[in-house]
Amino acid sequence: MHPSAGRRRFRPPQGDCYATILVDLETRRPVDVLPGRDAEPLAQWLRGHPEIEVICRDRASAYAEGARSGASQALQVADGWHLWHNLGEALEKTVGAHYHCVRAVFAAPRGTAAPPSKGLVGADQAAPALPEFRRMGRWTGPDARADW
Structure with missing residues (x-):
């Protein structure tokens, strides 16, 4: 696996449970699916993959904690979708105000x-x-x- 991984919260098509999907950022292919959206499953998975250098995630505190405790050596970065989404909201507010x-x-x-x-x-x-x-x-x- 490439030394960078992204994670995305998603809801499987059946049932009311949520999961976390881990994606290799180089190949853009899913690597694993973790139960729930809590910090501990992510931290455990990351401890088993010390080669991870970069973690791309949203601003959810559970994922930040999981990344911090499971891969303290990894650089955490914001994912592009959330950056563009936040920029769009800020632009909308600014244009509205002016x-x-x-x-x-x-x-x-x-x-x-x-x-x-x-x-x-x-x-x-x-x-x-x-x-x-x-x-x-x-x-x-x-x-x-x-x-x-």
Whole structure:
């Protein structure tokens, strides 16, 4: 097995139990399936595989503890899906908080500076409520426009 492994929490198709699947990051093939989503089964498995150098995981504390106690020599890294997901959520919040500023920039004629937006929030003001989003970043609030 390659010295890097990833793990993913998943629910088998039958029953209401959960399991942890271990994947070789080089070959992208499953290596093993562990019962549950607890730290100890992962730690035990890692103790039996001291060649593991990198563990790719989400931010679940049980997996962090299992990796720490089972393979203290391994570097723990965040998996790509969760990094992109968290980045998307942060971008959505930021755009929502500055919605009026963004609209002012797109409303200004080309070659001119956009006037300051009334929606800017100073340090002494309360932040306005965020517009609601649908999946894929489409606006659904009262100011929603189809041509943006």
